[in-house]
Amino acid sequence: LSSQFESLDYEPWESRVFKEESSKKTPSSLTKQGITRWVVVFFIGVCTALIACTIDICVVEITKLKYGFLKKYIDKCVTENCLYMPYLLWLGISCGFAFIASVLVTYGEPVAAGSGIPLVKCYLNGINVHRLHRLKTLFVKAAGVTCSVLGGLAVGKEGPMVHSGAAVAAGLSQGKSTSLGFDFGILKEFRCDQEKRDFVTGGAAAGVAAAFGAPIGGVLFSLEEGSSFWNQNMTWRIFFCSMVSAFTLNVVLSAYHGQIGQLAYDGLLNFGKFPDIPFTLLELPIFIGMGIIGGLIGALFNQMNYHISVFRRRFIVSRWAKVLEVIVVCCVTVTAGFVMIYCVNDCKPLGPKDDIDFPIQMFCEDGQFNAVAAMWFQTPEASVRALFHDQPGTHNPLSVGLFFITYVFLACWTYGLSISSGIFIPALLSGAAWGRLVGLGLYRLTEGAAWADPGKYALIGAASQLGGIARVTLSLAVILIETTGNLSLGLGLMLTLLTAKLVGDCFNAGIYDMNVQLAGLPMLPWSSPPLCYGTQARDIMSKPVVVLREVERVSTVLSVLEETRHQGFPLIFENRFSGSQGNQNSFGMLRGLILRSQLKILLKEKAFCSSPTGSASQPPVSLETFRMYYPRYPTFQGMHFTEEERSSYLDLRPYLNPTPYTVPMHASLPRTFQLFRALGLRHLIVTDDNNEVVGMITRKTLARYR
Amino acid sequence: LSSQFESLDYEPWESRVFKEESSKKTPSSLTKQGITRWVVVFFIGVCTALIACTIDICVVEITKLKYGFLKKYIDKCVTENCLYMPYLLWLGISCGFAFIASVLVTYGEPVAAGSGIPLVKCYLNGINVHRLHRLKTLFVKAAGVTCSVLGGLAVGKEGPMVHSGAAVAAGLSQGKSTSLGFDFGILKEFRCDQEKRDFVTGGAAAGVAAAFGAPIGGVLFSLEEGSSFWNQNMTWRIFFCSMVSAFTLNVVLSAYHGQIGQLAYDGLLNFGKFPDIPFTLLELPIFIGMGIIGGLIGALFNQMNYHISVFRRRFIVSRWAKVLEVIVVCCVTVTAGFVMIYCVNDCKPLGPKDDIDFPIQMFCEDGQFNAVAAMWFQTPEASVRALFHDQPGTHNPLSVGLFFITYVFLACWTYGLSISSGIFIPALLSGAAWGRLVGLGLYRLTEGAAWADPGKYALIGAASQLGGIARVTLSLAVILIETTGNLSLGLGLMLTLLTAKLVGDCFNAGIYDMNVQLAGLPMLPWSSPPLCYGTQARDIMSKPVVVLREVERVSTVLSVLEETRHQGFPLIFENRFSGSQGNQNSFGMLRGLILRSQLKILLKEKAFCSSPTGSASQPPVSLETFRMYYPRYPTFQGMHFTEEERSSYLDLRPYLNPTPYTVPMHASLPRTFQLFRALGLRHLIVTDDNNEVVGMITRKTLARYR
Ligand SMILES: Nc1ncnc2c1ncn2[C@@H]1O[C@H](COP(=O)(O)OP(=O)(O)OP(=O)(O)O)[C@@H](O)[C@H]1O
Ligand SMILES: Nc1ncnc2c1ncn2[C@@H]1O[C@H](COP(=O)(O)OP(=O)(O)OP(=O)(O)O)[C@@H](O)[C@H]1O
Ligand SMILES: [Mg+2]
Ligand SMILES: [Mg+2]
Structure with a gap:
């Protein structure tokens, strides 16, 4: 346990001066305070959503530019035999972004590294993590994650959103900014650890709500993972906060996509809308089996990541070494992608239904495109969407398998680098890959039965993998239900997630808990170890x-x-x-x-x-x-x-x-x-x-x- | 506060004998205990669902018989001018069931009266409500609610399911039945208040899951309303329990409807599946407005019900008087229904799409049916479904309005009678009625705009009314989302519910809390009153x-x-x-x-x-x-x-x-x-x-x- 972390003071401090002050309070001042709380929470929701929108829009727009630019070169160079050119360009652009991402975090604000979820968890548990909620941290986190995703690394932007939400909440609720050196002189009654914690819980929920467009999932995440102290009165405010956040996101993204004033913008379901797929009792064993696989892969992933982290702590200590490692990982990622595109010639006809931004032809015939390239030439989120929704024939099992192995290895190496990065999307993506493999197998076995939909199994696989890594169950089920807009699969998802969690727990802790332990954060578990009644x-x-x-x-x-x-x-x-x-x-x-x-x-x-x-x-x-x-x-x-x-x-x-x-x-x-x-x-x-x-x-x- | 209620012992009792016993425990015995817990929870889920299925199937089948029989007479008597005959028959059948329902509860097990949710809440808060979990209570509750619904009273069967789930959990987890006088000699380690409480929390969740087919809603309900103590480890077991319950229900009901082995049985969505309906930013004020109305009506409802309950406590004390009151209410209900059918001649053409079991022609022309009769000649649940899904033209605003006023009055009178009855469905039904009115108004105003779907507004109205009465927000939103299979309306629902709750809270407490206060149950609120630092x-x-x-x-x-x-x-x-x-x-x-x-x-x-x-x-x-x-x-x-x-x-x-x-x-x-x-x-x-x-x-x- 590291001694650098101090605790927060959550107890009300009932000193004489406090009692004298509180005896002067009137019921109306309490009402005022209550209303102020709701107002603050409202703004927390709005600001969190706006940050999420900004990140989202930046990522989408710049990714389009990046891959559009590269596609031009590839298309040209395939014929002119200068493929090293787009490769080098790709490498250059990606490493550029990765470098910025890494420098921002390493030299700017090291506490912004990683997903931030473990640190927020610790904060809510009562540990005062220094600089966690500074304005600078928020900026580094938001800008950093944008660059990491643009760098093409195996990272997601969802985890960092939770941290951003928490930072927004901590900042807004104080009515002052010490970094910028101004003080509005308002909200003074919220300047204590206890009030701040309650707002931060709401902010974390708003972060999830904004990241996934899943307001209920946000509340549950805050409950299941984050908050160590809970109370019914708080629930409603948290709920309101994540609702406001989801609303704002919806309005802004709808407007961005040209539907001003609309609210049912499907883009909120960022993994695409699932149609209702029937499932039968016979599939339950398959779901449980996939849960077990997910649990096992997850446990292995966590174990590997643990060893990598230990190695990192021992040998990669200086700042420049950290930046260098990011660059190396980035190069490996790009190279792996390029080699796969170059070697695997998985050509598919380009139908009008295919929703691919940049179909790369490579060595395929005219009117066809390289399905592997499509997986690499987009954000990981878009790849998840592709695995969930593409037609059964789109992906070659071999290339999906290869992609899975490469990607899971890259994700494991990437998580824990000195950049801000989330594990949600990489886990979902690798899970979706093997899930789709299972689905493809079943599809062939049953000769295309209606229930053997590879997309459905990709979803189950994704859930199972993430469940095995993060050991989140209830909230994850809700998040996946909310982002895919599919309720009928709910039971299947829950079964898989619970199995994955239980299996994984037999081997090691979830990745967030592992991070906490590694960092030596003195987090208190939910209950004391069993069998210790003898200790006094x-x-x-x-x-x-x-x-x-x-x-x-x-x-x-x-x-x-x-x-x-x-x-x-x-x-x-x-x-x-x-x-x-x-x-x-x-x-x-x-x-x-x-x-x-x-x-x-x-x-x-x-x-x-x-x-x-x-x-x-x-x-x-x-x-x-x-x-x-x-x-x-x-x-x-x-x-x-x-x-x-x-x-x-x-x-x-x-x-x-x-x-x-x-x-x-x-x-x-x-x-x-x-x-x-x-x-x-x-x-x-x-x-x-x-x-x-x-x-x-x-x-x-x-x-x-x- | 009544002194008849004692508390439960939730603290572990760390006496010397306890410490000696626990020092003998080995890690493997702990593992065994852990596994046993999961197994017990599994059976709790299964049994709760089976009870729910039994009630459901009984209600559906006998209702069919009842109204089929009555329809025959009505059809005959309209022409032969002997309408007093079906009226008397209706009265007789309904009062018969109501009589059984009331005698069961009044003479059998008074604790089974009402919805049971307030009592379960109190139990989880730490109050030992006598006979709450007896086998006899369970039987009276289940049989009683079946009869109440069959009696055509303004009651639902959902609230009592929560109580039944809790009773199942308390019974199964003990491995013995004192009422039946046998003891399996197993699960002895769970025979203490603390362990029992944890199982009961799961059982309550399973009850909601089975009542609505809403597993996530069940967990949230247990969290939001029921449980006063919460801990992450418990979450997963509760989650599992309500999942198993929803699964079992799905399997059994699918089999009952002839789809053995299927799982995506739509009947689980017992309010019918909602298609995706778009909604625009402009509708938000309407939702908020409806939330305010729901909050106001809810507050009024609670206030009226409070006065009725106080009256009842003073003047209706003897058992026979209680039974008599039930009979009177039943007669009034039937008479109101009959008068409305007789007087309001709301004839609609009978299309092939109309999903009405017993269309009554009354004085309508051939090929038409009386829309008012359709509302009364089915279970309240089916009426809710009708208001949600019928075509815009099906209902005449005037008759819906009349129905609303009659029904809300009946529901208010009925809740608190000496029968087992839930408030969920009556609240939803009356809310759906006025919601549909609003929807119809908008539909006419906008001349049939796509967003002005009367069914959608019926849903919002239902949510708002229930929110205003029960002051449940988060879990209710999830339950409604799960039972209607519609996610896109989620944000709208949440907004309405939160508004309704906040507005209602300005006037009085939720109906469950009111019940608790009336019964003098010493429930501890979440926090102490404000401004009392001076008291020592x-x-x-x-x-x-x-x-x-x-x-x-x-x-x-x-x-x-x-x-x-x-x-x-x-x-x-x-x-x-x-x-x-x-x-x-x-x-x-x-x-x-x-x-x-x-x-x-x-x-x-x-x-x-x-x-x-x-x-x-x-x-x-x-x-x-x-x-x-x-x-x-x-x-x-x-x-x-x-x-x-x-x-x-x-x-x-x-x-x-x-x-x-x-x-x-x-x-x-x-x-x-x-x-x-x-x-x-x-x-x-x-x-x-x-x-x-x-x-x-x-x-x-x-x-x-x-
Ligand atoms: N007044 C004291 N006298 C003696 N020992 C103390 C005192 N206060 C704390 N300690 C012990 O000294 C160690 C460090 O003290 P410290 O107050 O920093 O506690 P801590 O565990 O780091 O918690 P915090 O996060 O509040 O700093 C702890 O092991 C604690 O038990
Ligand atoms: N040992 C005691 N000596 C004096 N007064 C006591 C004692 N134990 C309890 N009391 C008081 O007597 C009253 C009734 O006692 P009792 O033990 O029944 O408590 P209770 O509030 O009814 O809680 P419980 O639900 O545990 O019975 C309470 O006001 C309590 O404060
Ligand atoms: Mg210290
Ligand atoms: Mg007592």
């Missing part, structure tokens, strides 16, 4: 505990802050070693808890008093001031204290949390874990029978037990 | 606290059990009034907690020892024995104690929970509430600064604050 709180707690008194000398506070790195300090009543009741292990009677950040603000504000009994005359530092510093607390640099100040006192009583959560030292690990996890705590103080402090339990103490 | 735990706690010592005299235990009705007793170390530290309000140093049920079992088992220091030699009563008594604990009747036994001691140390949850007496109400609610506690002990017991907080203490 006192066995795992940290001690000795660094404690402070309710009214403490400034010099003591300063030295404690400088000497330790703890984030919270229990406050005691008696002097440290007066040892009431003679318990040698105790550090004093518990009176409250104070956070490091609060101490820093108090020091910065110089809220000192001269007498050790505290001073009642001086008005306490207001909550307003505390919120002003959020979320970037002052550092010691630039803080100077005179000798007189050092020998004066800090009266912590108005600011301390007088009733921090405690756990008796004999409590079992499951009970301790449950308390910590269900309430989203940050500090849990271990007490003995007399309510005296004997130890401290924090996130990292518990995250070790999984 | 010590202000709300009960005191004096009845405490026991760790090793206590049998006679003391007996007198405490007889004199008080508390369900849990804190155990203290010192003698009651030795008053350590001189705190006058304290009842002693906390050592643990014991439940009334455990004390009763220990007394019954006569686990006594002679010395006040306890006896180590005697093996403690095993957990096995505790489970044997679950869930019906011994009563004092038949327990006799000799004088010697009375003066011996009960050593509670192996059975007590050594680390019960406590809260400091200065903690605020929100913090106390949060702790209690998030962890699903039953007892929360209030302690002072020295960890001495000063008060007690339980569900009913907190349920008062809402």
Whole structure:
């Protein structure tokens, strides 16, 4: 577990200043706050969708330019025998984009690397991932993923959308931007970790809704994968957020496709609309079988990716090496594509029904096109669509098989590179490839029975592969149902997904959880490990505990802050070693808890008093001031204290949390874990029978037990 | 709040005997338990679906017989002028069924009355509703709802399916039936409230899945409405359960309709399949407007129903009066139907496309049929289907309007009668009626524009009305999407539902919550009331606290059990009034907690020892024995104690929970509430600064604050 990550404060901090402030609140101010929440959520939905649209339109337009340009050269060079030319051009263009994508992330904002879903998950779990929601991160993520996709890498733009949505939510809900240095002075009541988290959950849902046009899928994704804390009142806001997002996307994309004012734009179903395909009871074993295959391939994929990541962490550390690796992967990808197009001569007649932007003729006869080239000469998303919807005869089993092997290998290598990239589309694409193979086999076996539709099996394969890799079930089923507009296959999809998940779980964790573990993020699982009732709180707690008194000398506070790195300090009543009741292990009677950040603000504000009994005359530092510093607390640099100040006192009583959560030292690990996890705590103080402090339990103490 | 309801014990009880037992568990026994869970869940899904199929098929077949029979008479009597005959026959048949439905519930099992959803909600919230899951309840519910529907009342069979699913789950997961008096001796590890609750959540989802053929809707319903505690691991099992249920239903109903082995049986979409209907941005205001109307009508409906329920509680108390009321409502319903058919002469030509089982000609010309009669001569479900799918010209606006007013009034009167009945279908039907009116208006205004499809607006109206009454949004949207097979309307549906909910919430609570409040069920809301940081735990706690010592005299235990009705007793170390530290309000140093049920079992088992220091030699009563008594604990009747036994001691140390949850007496109400609610506690002990017991907080203490 890495010590660089700190936790978020999800508990309401019931100090005296807080209670005084909240006693002044009126029901009408609460109503106002409630309405403001809905308004903020509305804008989160809209902005997330607009970002998604921008990315989408950029990708579509530039891809068209890119492959249109290349097609011209290929068509010319096939006859003139200069095929190295389009190859080099292809390489150049792709590497150019890949280079930008990689430099942006590596030198700009490393936290924007990867899909972002694991980090958002951790944030919602309560870990403060630095710079996760900065404006710069958002920009790098959005621009980076556009370039990665344009670079022709085996990546999708869907995962990053979740991160973008989360960043938008975190930004908008604060009413200020520290990066840009302005503060609208609004939404001040939302400037705390807890409120922010709720908005981020909505933003993540909006991200999925915008990425796939799947509002219900978005809510479920947020629920299944993201959120660690859930509550019914939140559901409706999240739902609203992802609905607004899907609406906006629909309106904008409809307008972009020339149907202004229309809403039923089919492009929202970005994997194409599936007609109703019947399925029979006899197919259930096939679905289960495909689920098992998907689970196995997924587990293998995750394992391979794990080893690659470990290798990367050890040997590819410097920045330029990371950029170089991206370039290498990009070259390999382009080369693989080119070699396949060159070698596999899978010619198909070009019918009027074929929906291919750039049919490449290559060595095919006139009126025919190279089906392999069609797979490479478009965005991965379009390839998924092709595998789902092309006529049974379009693809040669051999070339699909070859494509699958190449692509799954590339995807595995690509995921984890220093670019922003999602795993959804690559997984769906490779799954669709083998799924289609299965479908083609069945089609031939049954001599073209109506139910043996290769497109249907491509869909099942895609679901199964993604289920095996990401281990998402419910939300994925809904997302696939929503994006394909097909409900009748719902049951089949669910069965496959559940099987894939269960099979995969026998071998290893899902890819997101693997990322979390690799990064050493102290994420708390849903429940404590089984069979650990024998372990007690006192066995795992940290001690000795660094404690402070309710009214403490400034010099003591300063030295404690400088000497330790703890984030919270229990406050005691008696002097440290007066040892009431003679318990040698105790550090004093518990009176409250104070956070490091609060101490820093108090020091910065110089809220000192001269007498050790505290001073009642001086008005306490207001909550307003505390919120002003959020979320970037002052550092010691630039803080100077005179000798007189050092020998004066800090009266912590108005600011301390007088009733921090405690756990008796004999409590079992499951009970301790449950308390910590269900309430989203940050500090849990271990007490003995007399309510005296004997130890401290924090996130990292518990995250070790999984 | 009624004191007749006790709570469930959701906390794991970490006593010494429990820890010893769990230390013997091996990972393989855990795996076995995990697999068993999935198997049990599978059977829950299957059985729930089979019950749903049985109800469905019975209703369909007998309805056919009933209306076929009546139609013959009507056709004859219209010419022979003896229309009182079919009227009396109709009255007789309907009242017969209504009588059976009512007697079953009133005399058989009163807990089976109503929709059952509020009770299941309360159960999942942690309230032990007596007899809720008995076999008899299940039977009465299933048979009762069949008869209610057959009686032609304004009821649906969907709500009761949720209850049936829950009852199936609670029964199957225990591996025994106390009613039938057999015990398979299996699944003993699931005999505790916590495990049972998890299965019941799955069963409720399976119920929705079977009622509507909507597996995802089922999971969401369980999440949104039912479950108060949620955890990711559970999601997948619930998902599996509702999937299995939908599968089974599909297979059985397909077979019933003669398509053995098929799975894409459209009948699963029991509101008929909607084709893709486009909608434009301009319709959004219409949807929002309809949402507002639905919210208003819903609020009015709830308010009226509330007053009717209050009236009923005061004046209709004896059993025969309840049965009589049902008969009266049934007569009014039939009469209303008959009068409408007689008076409104809404004749339509009978086309080949019309899907009407029993077209009644009445006073219409040959080749025509009475459109009003068609609405009454079928199950409410079929009427909903008709309003969704009939051609624009089928219904006369005036007769639809009349139907709406009559039906909404009947539904309001019917809901809450002493029969088992759901509100889903009546709400959808009345909503579909006014929705269709709106649609017809738009159709005329726009002179038949493609988007102004009356069926589409009927759907939106139905959703809005149900949203306004039940205040369910997310899951309802999914259910409607799943049952109509239409995704493109999804966004419109969601918008309408959310509006209806928000508007309705301005006036009163949803109908289920109203039922809960009326019945005095101590359900805990999701969060504590706002603005109550000033209230402290010590202000709300009960005191004096009845405490026991760790090793206590049998006679003391007996007198405490007889004199008080508390369900849990804190155990203290010192003698009651030795008053350590001189705190006058304290009842002693906390050592643990014991439940009334455990004390009763220990007394019954006569686990006594002679010395006040306890006896180590005697093996403690095993957990096995505790489970044997679950869930019906011994009563004092038949327990006799000799004088010697009375003066011996009960050593509670192996059975007590050594680390019960406590809260400091200065903690605020929100913090106390949060702790209690998030962890699903039953007892929360209030302690002072020295960890001495000063008060007690339980569900009913907190349920008062809402
Ligand atoms: N006041 C304290 N006295 C002694 N040990 C402490 C104290 N506070 C925390 N610890 C222990 O020191 C370690 C690091 O402290 P820290 O406060 O950074 O916790 P953490 O687990 O990193 O959680 P956070 O994310 O809140 O920083 C933890 O193992 C914790 O148990
Ligand atoms: N040991 C006790 N000593 C004193 N008062 C108690 C004790 N246990 C409970 N009470 C109080 O007595 C009342 C009824 O007790 P009871 O145990 O029946 O609780 P309840 O709220 O009905 O919850 P439950 O559903 O568990 O029965 C509650 O107000 C509770 O606060
Ligand atoms: Mg730390
Ligand atoms: Mg009670």
